[in-house]
Amino acid sequence: MFTGLSAFPLTPMSEQGIKEYEFARLVEHLAEAEVDSIGVLGSTGNYAYLNPDERARVVKLSVENAAGVPVVAGIGALRTRDVLANAERAQQAGASGVLLAPVSYQRLTNDEVFDLYATVSQSLSVPLCVYDNPGTTHFEFSDELHGRIAHLPQVRSIKIPPVNSDIQAATERVARLRKLIPSEVTIGISGDAAAATGLNAGCDAWYSVIGGLYPHLALALTRAAQAGDAQTAQQFSEQLEPLWSLYREYGGSLRVAATIAEVTGRVSQSCLPQPLQTLQGDNRRRVEQALEQLGLD
Incomplete structure (x- = not known):
């Protein structure tokens, strides 16, 4: 479940x-x-803006519409009490796994983050992916902390932030982390x-925003990397540079992905x-031009 392509769809919503x-x-x-899996209630899924009933x-x-594809559900919240409640309801709804970021308003310490994962992992009957997203949580995991958390029960993957664009540096970063975690815990790349x-550097999974809109494109890149064809995987990524440049310009992937979903008619405005x-x-016209340039609809 925590290998290959995990595609993260939007949660389209109105104020109603x-x-x-x-x-x-x-x-x-x-x-x-x-x-390979469907990741819901991640950052692209706007989990922080939903109440517990909406999340459930x-x-x-x-789960009802995934046709047996494993669903990984985000459970992050400010209080451990609420994380536990989200985890329970996600499991009851049939999630195959859960995704947890150390969400906070006050900056968390290493011990507080470890205790969060220790408490939650002991309550789970499904595997957990650690969501390392410093751009949102403002908490930076050390490899040593990842190593401690990775040995907790039910922890089966780590979703790391974007790696260095230099393949040697990226490979060394993944290898350092790999030495500190159990063999059954996978490493997934985000960004x-x-x-x-990241995949060419040894990551096992891609936790993908664009995969939530264009899964065939993301699968082609993922399968090339899994087959050891690093050059083809990199070429696929380079072809999508018009989208990546929009991500950089507009402060991340969410607004770009949501705009794509609207202009292509996948969701309503x-x-x-x-x-x-x-x-x-x-x-918005720049997004439309990028899609036209790439031949995407």
């Missing part, structure tokens, strides 16, 4: 609630493409623009929780 039909169609599309509903809809480098907004005006 989740757009359930649209979300179900996004999940069905990923299942039809035969991705997203997981239920995901779409770094996916090819507006699909983000307020105060978040998709790109408009000239910025």
